[in-house]
Amino acid sequence: MEVFGPTIQGEGMVMGQKTMFVRTAGCDYSCSWCDSKFTWDGTGTSVSKKPEQIIEELKAIGGGAFSHVTISGGNPALHKGIGQLVELCHENGWKVGVETQGSFWQDWMREIDDITLSPKPPSSGMQTDFTKLDFFIENLAEANATLKVVIFDEEDFKYAEDLHLRYPAVPFFLQTGNSDTSTTDDALLTASLLERYEWLISLAVRSHIMNDAKVLPQLHTLVWGNKRGV
């Protein structure tokens, strides 16, 4: 569990939003290209904290210069205490965003102000459990929920098309992936990320299925490369 910010949300439905991050440890997946492996592969050290403690840290680190908190991971749905954290954030007048792959349901998800479901495409090496995902979509029908798929290759794009057709009512986001999560050559990384983004736009532009989709890069990676905690 680490707390950082304020910074901006670099991805998805509230892209650009000024926010604090609470990054939880642990994941039930192990995506080949995970950019947060340190949250679950044992290389990171993580101390679990009580919701009240996290609120204190948010206040201390954020210094009043925020009104939005993003709970990311790992998979934040694995943690029991998050429901109470969400409640406490709301009591403090902060909005709460969450991203999860949609593999573990928690009732507190209905209280989230912006929730991104990000099922993983074939290149991740993971399998989507559609029974679970159907349950998520159904139970979040009244919530401010979107679907987001990270695309590395054309097979991933095909997966995204099928997904969008399965849940046509849910706002849909395509996102470029970062295939080099260790380089420190920022100029090179930026160039390759923008090239990938242009490639993804060209796929989306041709696809009639993606007519109402949004196609986005990861802004934080463009700005800060692979640096952590910004």
Place this chain on the structure above:
Amino acid sequence: MEVFGPTIQGEGMVMGQKTMFVRTAGCDYSCSWCDSKFTWDGTGTSVSKKPEQIIEELKAIGGGAFSHVTISGGNPALHKGIGQLVELCHENGWKVGVETQGSFWQDWMREIDDITLSPKPPSSGMQTDFTKLDFFIENLAEANATLKVVIFDEEDFKYAEDLHLRYPAVPFFLQTGNSDTSTTDDALLTASLLERYEWLISLAVRSHIMNDAKVLPQLHTLVWGNKRGV
């Protein structure tokens, strides 16, 4: 009047949205850093077209691979025929986005699916008529409207803070400007745009007034530099 796309919306409230562009000619402003000067300074050639003609062009050029049309400028509010164009777009099942500085009101603005009001900060050399802008904000209270300010310097940022305080209920976007609209050195342009974006984020992060703002770059300039019609 030019039609191009499909491409993605690189700015503001529907960033990443797949869309066609209808770029209208003419502007009542003459911002120092305008990136569409060719629409109003006499260097571009422009033929005015009937709404029906524009619809035909959208169909021909877009080839069915879109469901959203962005009307940009210049200032699209200067054109009488836009109301009918919006109507025809809706009849075709397309959503319509518009960006305007908020200096000329038109009743069709209430029908727009996403409308961005972008008053110009001091660095533009323009003056904001707040009586007019108040009228816009009041009349678009039921619409899906946002405010966006392009920031070049700290004085612009101060202007944006005052604006956000004046209209606290309207979702607020800060955007980096492009101070070199003629270079063809894309790598250099990308680097300087990302540097500016990082600078703008750092201003926004420190400002308590901007707690609920979104801070965004121009995606199309990052991807395509100063190329036109992409």
